[in-house]
Amino acid sequence: MFVQQLVNGLMLGGAYALVAIGYTLIFGVLNLLHLAHGEVFMVGAYVGLALALAGFSPWATLAGAMLAAAVLGVVVERVAFRPVRNRGSHVTPLMTTIAVGLVLQHGVVKIFGAEPVAFPAPFASASLDLGPVTLTTLQLLILGTSVALMALLELFLRATPAGMAIRATAENPTVAGLMGINVSLAIVLTFAIASALAGAAGVLLAWNFTALSPFFGVRVGLKGLAIMLLGGLGNVTGAMVGGLIVGVVEVLSVAYLASSYRDAFAFAVMILILLVRPTGLLGARLQSG
Amino acid sequence: MPDSSALLEVQDLHVSYGRIRAVQGVSIAVPDAAVVALIGANGAGKSTLLRAISGLIRPRRGVIRFLGEDLVGLPVHQVVRRRVVHVPEGRGMLARMSVLENLRLGGFAHGGRTDLAPELDRVWALFPVLRDRRGQLAGSLSGGEQQMLAIARAMMARPRLLMLDEPSLGLAPLLVREIFRIIPRLTAAGTAVLLVEQNARMALQCAAHAYVLQTGRVVLSGRATDLLAAPEVQRAYLGAG
Numbered sequence: 001m002f003v004q005q006l007v008n009g010l011m012l013g014g015a016y017a018l019v020a021i022g023y024t025l026i027f028g029v030l031n032l033l034h035l036a037h038g039e040v041f042m043v044g045a046y047v048g049l050a051l052a053l054a055g056f057s058p059w060a061t062l063a064g065a066m067l068a069a070a071v072l073g074v075v076v077e078r079v080a081f082r083p084v085r086n087r088g089s090h091v092t093p094l095m096t097t098i099a100v101g102l103v104l105q106h107g108v109v110k111i112f113g114a115e116p117v118a119f120p121a122p123f124a125s126a127s128l129d130l131g132p133v134t135l136t137t138l139q140l141l142i143l144g145t146s147v148a149l150m151a152l153l154e155l156f157l158r159a160t161p162a163g164m165a166i167r168a169t170a171e172n173p174t175v176a177g178l179m180g181i182n183v184s185l186a187i188v189l190t191f192a193i194a195s196a197l198a199g200a201a202g203v204l205l206a207w208n209f210t211a212l213s214p215f216f217g218v219r220v221g222l223k224g225l226a227i228m229l230l231g232g233l234g235n236v237t238g239a240m241v242g243g244l245i246v247g248v249v250e251v252l253s254v255a256y257l258a259s260s261y262r263d264a265f266a267f268a269v270m271i272l273i274l275l276v277r278p279t280g281l282l283g284a285r286l287q288s289g
Numbered sequence: 290m291p292d293s294s295a296l297l298e299v300q301d302l303h304v305s306y307g308r309i310r311a312v313q314g315v316s317i318a319v320p321d322a323a324v325v326a327l328i329g330a331n332g333a334g335k336s337t338l339l340r341a342i343s344g345l346i347r348p349r350r351g352v353i354r355f356l357g358e359d360l361v362g363l364p365v366h367q368v369v370r371r372r373v374v375h376v377p378e379g380r381g382m383l384a385r386m387s388v389l390e391n392l393r394l395g396g397f398a399h400g401g402r403t404d405l406a407p408e409l410d411r412v413w414a415l416f417p418v419l420r421d422r423r424g425q426l427a428g429s430l431s432g433g434e435q436q437m438l439a440i441a442r443a444m445m446a447r448p449r450l451l452m453l454d455e456p457s458l459g460l461a462p463l464l465v466r467e468i469f470r471i472i473p474r475l476t477a478a479g480t481a482v483l484l485v486e487q488n489a490r491m492a493l494q495c496a497a498h499a500y501v502l503q504t505g506r507v508v509l510s511g512r513a514t515d516l517l518a519a520p521e522v523q524r525a526y527l528g529a530g
Contacts, residue, residue: 161393161403168383168394175381178343180369180398180446 003132005255006248011139012208013247014146018201019224020231020239021153022194028170028234029190030085032093036076036101037198038221043104044069044199045206045216046112049119058122062145065203066196073195074188076100081187101217108214116213119206142204149200150240153193157236166190170234223266230270232280241281246270296321296481297342297373297450302351304334304341311337312348313505319450324473324482326492326513328526329502335485336378338502339452342483343375344368355450369398374448378455378485380439384428388419391427391438395445405445411478412441415471433464440468444475451475452483457491469495489526493517501526 019041026034048065056064080096125138157163168176169186177183205220206212227246231238246266253265273281295318304312312334319325327335340346342353344365353360360368383391392412396405413420416437422430427438436456443451453472457465469491475482486492493499493513501509501522509516516522 161397164386164390164394165397167386171383171385172381174345175377175383176394177345177365178369178375178377178381179394179442180366181394182364182366 001132001255004134005251007133007135007139007143009248009251010244011143011146011247012205012251013244014143014150015201015204015208015243016220016223016227016247017240017243018146018149018197018204019220020227020243021150021236022198023224023228024231024234024236024239025166025170025190025194027228028236029166029173029187030081030093032081032090033097033225034076034081034194035094035097035221036080036104037097037194038217038219038224039101039104040069040072040076040195040217041198041202041220041224042212042214042217043072043108043202044195045119045202045212046108046214047199048203048206049112049117049212052120052122058141061122062200062203065199067199069199069202070192070196072104073191073198076195077188077191081191082184105214105217112214114214116211119210119212121210122207138207142208145200145204149197153197153236156193162186162189166193219263223263226267226270230273230280232282235280235282238280238282245273245281295319296356297483298352298354299338299342300352300354302338302341302353303349304337304346305349306337306346311505312341314351315502315505315507317500317507317510319481319483320498321449322476322479322481323498324476324484324496326484326486326489326496326499327502328486328489328492328499328522330525331487332504333502334505335502336454337505339375339377339454339483339485342368342452343373345375369446370400372398372446372449373452374398374443374446374450375452376439376443376454376456378458380435382427382430382435382439384426386427387423388425388427388430388438389423391442392419392423392445395442398446408445408447412444415444415474416441433460433467436460436464436468437471440471440475444478444480447478448480450481450483452485454485455487456484457486457488465491489522490517493522 022037023034044065047068048061051061051064080100081093084092084096125136128135157167165181165186166189168179168181169183173183223246227242228239231242249269250262250266254262257265297319299315299317302312302315315338329335341348344363348361355371355373392409393405396408418434419438419441430438456468465488472482472495484492484496493516496513499513499516500507
């Protein structure tokens with residue numbers, strides 16, 4: 001039973017981690033919070049819904065949601081960040097991104113309605129009995145996809161020129177420019193990747209919860225933001241670990257305590273960890289690893 | 290002495306920070322594969338001049354001609370792609386990346402080419418100590434090693450013009466001599482060096498030409514050996530009676 005809950009928690013946590021990594025990447029390169037990131041996540045899930053209803057395969061649904069979210073993320077950078085970068089205060093982008101988030105939320109309400117809608121299962125899921133743990137193929141897909149995306153991201157950040165350009169920009173944009181890196185392009189690329197991961201998380205969590213609402217992004221977005229702090233500001237690995245912890249705590253609290261307080265337990269554990277380690281689990285590093 | 294055959298030619302450059310005029314009508318020239326020194330007191334406008342050349346700050350007016358092309362208005366990364374590389378004051382380490390990663394990023398100017406073996410070989414030959422430390426985080430290096438890494442990283446771009454801002458700052462005398470022993474060797478590979486230094490004696494000893502800046506203007510220029518002997522330079526910058 002406990003091992004089973006642990007696996008369920010890791011599955012949920014993997015998707016949370018994908019959202020938190022997005023906040024982390026963007027905070028890393030800009031030192032600014034992107035408060036519409038939860039809405040980018042939500043829009044990605046709705047694009048997935050539209051694709052799934054149109055009969056696309058699970059992989060095409062996932063890829064389409066990631067692509068749409070990436071494009072949306074780049075648009076948000078253009079509309080809400082670039083015009084106020086190097087001008088105005090740190091508070092300005094908070095306001096502009098909240099505004100963009102509200103527009104996205106209301107746009108989705110306009111198109112799909114404010115009520116929760118059912119998200120179709122990607123396939124008839126089979127159960128795999130592994131001794132103490134019973135996994136469904138859907139759970140495997142969700143967990144496997146989030147782990148694979150995180151591994152790909154690590155590889156990208158460590159081993160490709162574009163990934164190294166993003167890390168250099170996160171550490172010092174002026175020096176990155178002096179190395180011949182187009183810093184504006186690195187920032188756009190960061191938004192595209194962060195948002196694509198959010199879009200993927202949107203579809204994965206919609207598969208998990210089998211339902212979707214226009215306000216889905218508020219809850220998950222807030223949790224992603226908190227996980228970023230938990231892992232250590234700007235620390236990609238910290239966001240991964242933090243996401244998994246929060247997912248596990250949430251599932252265990254539903255299983256052993258009370259399901260109506262799941263978010264309260266998750267946030268309480270985060271507050272406790274931050275009291276002991278104010279810079280987060282792995283410390284603020286503003287970069288991968 | 291602007292000279293039309295020069296690699297870099299700055300003409301009548303004016304740079305301001307808000308209302309503060311940091312550079313006021315400076316003209317300098319750097320010949321191909323030569324070391325040229327800019328000396329002068331703190332706040333004379335030396336660093337500002339380098340920042341304007343590399344595109345970090347846009348001049349109010351003036352011309353920065355490099356191989357016949359005006360660099361004014363180009364974004365920083367485009368200036369680097371033309372192989373004009375600026376090592377800023379304070380070395381600009383990417384402290385949380387390894388020595389090798391710093392060097393690889395220095396080669397980014399080649400447009401994302403990933404085989405940097407020839408550049409790395411050249412750098413290892415100039416700075417053998419970096420080869421031993423290539424897996425270490427740049428932030429864990431000593432000050433002298435960081436300065437070597439800063440120069441080595443810039444050399445990865447195969448610069449035609451290398452601009453060094455205060456390479457001796459904060460280093461022990463022995464390391465300062467080591468850095469100044471290496472600077473003339475950089476020109477052997479066809480790199481011209483524009484050197485900003487407070488340590489005027491060391492700078493003049495390794496440069497061919499030099500300019501003396503004072504409150505944003507060139508007040509003296511000529512062959513470095515002549516400036517070393519000039520009484521006004523000795524009095525103001527070399528600590529002679």
